[in-house]
Amino acid sequence: MSAKKVLVVDDEASIREMLRLALEISDFKCLEAADIHEAYRLITDESPDIVLLDWMLPGGSGIELLRRLKKEEATQALPVIMLTAKTHEDNVVQGLEVGADDYITKPFAPKELIARMKAILRRASSEEGGSELRVGELVLEIDSRRVMLSQKALEMGPTEFKLLHFFMSHPERAYSRAQLLDRVWGANVYVEERTVDVHIRRLRKALQAGDPVYADLIQTVRGTGYRFSPRDLAVV
Amino acid sequence: MSAKKVLVVDDEASIREMLRLALEISDFKCLEAADIHEAYRLITDESPDIVLLDWMLPGGSGIELLRRLKKEEATQALPVIMLTAKTHEDNVVQGLEVGADDYITKPFAPKELIARMKAILRRASSEEGGSELRVGELVLEIDSRRVMLSQKALEMGPTEFKLLHFFMSHPERAYSRAQLLDRVWGANVYVEERTVDVHIRRLRKALQAGDPVYADLIQTVRGTGYRFSPRDLAVV
DNA sequence: CAGTTATGTGACATTCACGTGACACCTTGC
DNA sequence: GCAAGGTGTCACGTGAATGTCACATAACTG
Structure with a gap:
């Protein structure tokens, strides 16, 4: 299997760096975006296999991007994991309602994140097939x-x-x-x-x-x- | 689903007591061991679903037990969460390398521990397959x-x-x-x-x-x- | 061997999980 | 606006699964 592409969307460079390290150790290819515009461009340009999306972002919150992705046919099936610092139940519920495949609250163990990503990717790939x-x-x-x-x-x-x-x-x-x-x-x-x-x-x-x-x-x-x-x- | 069994390995009785309380409130069944020997006996006898393992233990440090568990076929898949008072990055890295599924540093909020445990257990139960x-x-x-x-x-x-x-x-x-x-x-x-x-x-x-x-x-x-x-x- | 204890076994009441039809609500299209 | 189909929920009926008993049988004891 070829390496999967992961898009990390977060405005904090340190977090992107940390994730990049964790991902590359686990043989993922890592794309980074600091804001929604850049994220959207990379999604259409590079078609990643999964998106890690921070809740709080400048230029529109992460959930707006999520909503947009789920509305458009081409990106509807793209798995998204929400990253959130808040522990408010509300966010989780809201995120899931809009269609996030999973969420994880900071701080999190990289190993857990990787595990959840793999689970979601495995699920996604097992369901796509011939026509x-x-x-x-x-x-x-x-x-x-x-x-x-x-x-x-x-x-x-x-x-x-x-x-x-x-x-x-x-x-x-x-x-x-x-x-x-x-x-x-x-x-x-x-x-x-x-x-x-x-x-x-x-x-x-x-x-x-x-x-x-x-x-x-x-x-x-x-x-x-x-x-x-x-x-x-x-x-x- | 029946209650999951948790084995707590720590030499301090007060910590075991605290964990027992927290665990039982969340409907886990709690086993306790004060040393590695007892821990190993309980693992083979009672086959718990997850182990909370203190880093420092008399009669061999926790990581020795971890190493042993990961070496033996029968216990390889058993999830382990390391508890450690030290904050040295070293420990964390070492723990994860030997195969701990997560680590948590004292002092910790029981709620967070429970949350991480649940996440790990959920993952473990969904990954058993083809068996x-x-x-x-x-x-x-x-x-x-x-x-x-x-x-x-x-x-x-x-x-x-x-x-x-x-x-x-x-x-x-x-x-x-x-x-x-x-x-x-x-x-x-x-x-x-x-x-x-x-x-x-x-x-x-x-x-x-x-x-x-x-x-x-x-x-x-x-x-x-x-x-x-x-x-x-x-x-x- | 009789007496005692542990296990096998069929029957039964109760509980529980599932199948099923009905219905109210919500879309969607005309 | 209405008609038609799709969806989620409920109430009821039925049969399976479970736990318990009473008694039969087998295994130890002295």
Whole structure:
């Protein structure tokens, strides 16, 4: 794997320096920006893999940049970790609501930061793939946002599509409701865990409409959550 | 999720007491050791989820224990947070090099310690993956939460799964009912000891359904408890 | 061998987790 | 403005999982 590019956005040179050191030790390539303008330029010019974004910045706070990134299609998927000196709960909540993938409060252990970065990068890379996913006769077309079963289109809502997408990218593994909320809905929302059940049901229903056998792909793991298991699919 | 076990290693009783209080308020179960010897015994006996390790200890400094833990396969993944009164950069670097997951300098706010612990534990639990335990034809798949025996899935309840998981992680060793309750059910529950017998039976039954030979893996140690013994498995 | 203690086992009540239909709210498009 | 579909939440029903008991059986004791 080639070295990942990390953009550090912070107005304090000492912090940038510290991060640069920590990052380069861990084989990341490091870009630096002291303000929002420079940050935005580097993002479009250099397309980094992840952004470490300080909360307080001259010329507009970090959250403004975050908002802007999440609004534009091209940068929507770009992972962002917020760095904040404040411990106010508010900031965290606000940051996550706008779409930060994680936050970390200063002072932090570099090792922890690196660990979280890796986790997020791993997650991001595991979910990007070809333009379609396939299990037996079931085909999920990512670009056209359609699901085909034996040449026939299945009808389902956006949430069910995302859910199926996630499951097909991570087969044979049980996920808790909390994990699914985190990965499918996003870390920034608060919904009841039982809501997952309802969407699982809707997804099963949609699959069943195509072929009853395929509804069994989604198994419930009692006491834990759900699992997508192509392994147990009866061979046609 | 059941309460995590924290091992506090410090020679000063007052500090241990303080930490115990802070930890128990946050729903951790607390083990204490005053020296390296005791610490090592508790680690092998009780397998805590994380260790808080003082730098200066009688009978060998904390870093020696750390080195030992990181050298041995069984304890390599065990997260360790170093506690140190010294502020010398040296210590920090040395500690992290040997493999401490974080460090914190005295005096520290209990709240911060707890926060860092949680962060590390969260990371640890999300990174365990691709793992499975195997004994002969018996395979316990951790992340798919399934048990396979000769390619066939075994049916069992969550408790039996946890029980088997524990046994397969700690083979060839007899555990009392009290210990099993503690490790499998969790610390703060009150159930009759005989309940263990019933679940042992259910687990044996599940194994037997797959292959009668495998039920003998779980042996009763009269007057003591039970033991999981792959050693005695008849080779097919 | 009888007496005593420890473990195996089936049955049962209760609790708990999950499936499911209904519904109110919010978008979105016309 | 309204209609249509998507979404989150709730209430209810059902079946699985759990803990406990009573009794059977096996293992030690003297």
